[in-house]
Amino acid sequence: MISDLAGLLDRVPLAAVPAVLAVLFFIVSELGYRLHQRFGGGGSADDETQVLSAALLLLALLLGFTFSMALGRYDERRQLVVQEANDIGTAWLRAGLVPAPHGPALQQALADYAQIRQTSPLPNETQKLAAAARLRDRVWAITATAQSVLDGPRAASLVSAVNSVIDTGTTREKSVAARVPGEVIMLLVIFACVACFLLGYVLAAHGQRHRLVSSVLFALMSLTVMLILDLDRPADGAIRVDQSALRELAQQLANTARSAQQ
Template sequence: MIAELADLIDLVPLAAVPAVLVAIFFIAAEIGFRYHRRFGGKGGAEDEGQVLSTALLVLALLLGFTFSMALGRYDERRQLVVQEANDIGTAWLRAGLVPTPLGPTLQAALADYAQVRMTSPLPGETAKLARAATLRNRVWALTATAQATLDGPRAVSLVSAINAVLDTGTSREKAVAARVPGEVMLLLVIFASVACFLLGYVLDAHGHRHRFASGVLFLLMALTIMLILDLDRPADGAILVDQSAMESLVASLAPAGG
């Protein structure tokens, strides 16, 4: 049940997230306001304010923790793009040490592989992932044949470079598939809604709704959650991983690959 609810968050378009969340927060605050008006406790407004302050503090910690998690995974994906481009470029150069015809054939296979990897491979792109796996197998088969034509140091250098290409490719695919757990995002939205409920509850204790100030707070909370989702979604949104390193590599290898 929780997993199904968490999956619903991904169904909301990123641009619509702030509006949806602000609406939820206003509804939660209004429920809190009306609840206090009808069932208000005997405690003073100061005591209720302390409860709200604690809830907002915990919410801030949860927002910061989730933002740090999403930012860390985004940064990992960004670094792996550069690393894979460097690894493929190094392997392509070392393949040039292999005598003809194996050397040019291996370089052409690496250029084809770079073309497939020019954009981050998304988990749902099964055809692209299968194509990349097929090319990795081809590159390794050619490497196994080519290293036999080289002396010891050059053979070790070539195999090491190809191994780096294969390892980084797998790491990049796993990094793109890694997301902030949906349960964490669901908890974040629920906790934010509860904090808004408490805000409405406390505002009624003070006798004022303060809709404008509350709206600004709700908007800031919604934009922060949208930013977390933007960092966590590799395929859509405004914050996408820069692919220029792979694009430059493909452009430099195009004559050899063609």
């Protein structure tokens, strides 16, 4: 049930998330206000305020926990772009130490691989993922042949560099697919709705709506959830992983290849 709701939230465009959540928070707050007016008991408003404070504190902890998860995944994706660029560059340099024809062939294969790795491959880009897998197989096949003509230390160095390229490539693909569990996001939204309901309930106990202040709170909560989703969705929103390290490497290898042909 919760996973189905999480899938439904994924279908909402990121730009519309704050508006949708703000309206939802306002509705449940009004529901809490009206429920207290109709069925509210004679309890102390101060006691109800303490319950609201505890709920808001737990919501803040859950927001911080979820934000930390999303930020950690974003930072991992960013670091893997730089790591893959470094690994491909190192393997390309070591391939230059291999005699022809294996060395130039390996360098060309690595340059082709860098070209298609200039953007992070999304899980639904099956053709791009398949092309990357084929190029990794091609790179490894050339490496297996090339290492046989090298001495022990140079062969080990080349194999280690190419192995790092392959490992980092697959790790990067998995990191793009890894997201904050949908159950956590939905739990966050549900808990926020409960907190807004309690807010309306407590405001009714005090006899004041404070709609302006409440609306500001709802907007801040909605924007925070949107920020978490923006960090968690690699293909949507304004927060994107910087791909410049791989773009610059691909351009550099292409320029080197053109210079060598002239």
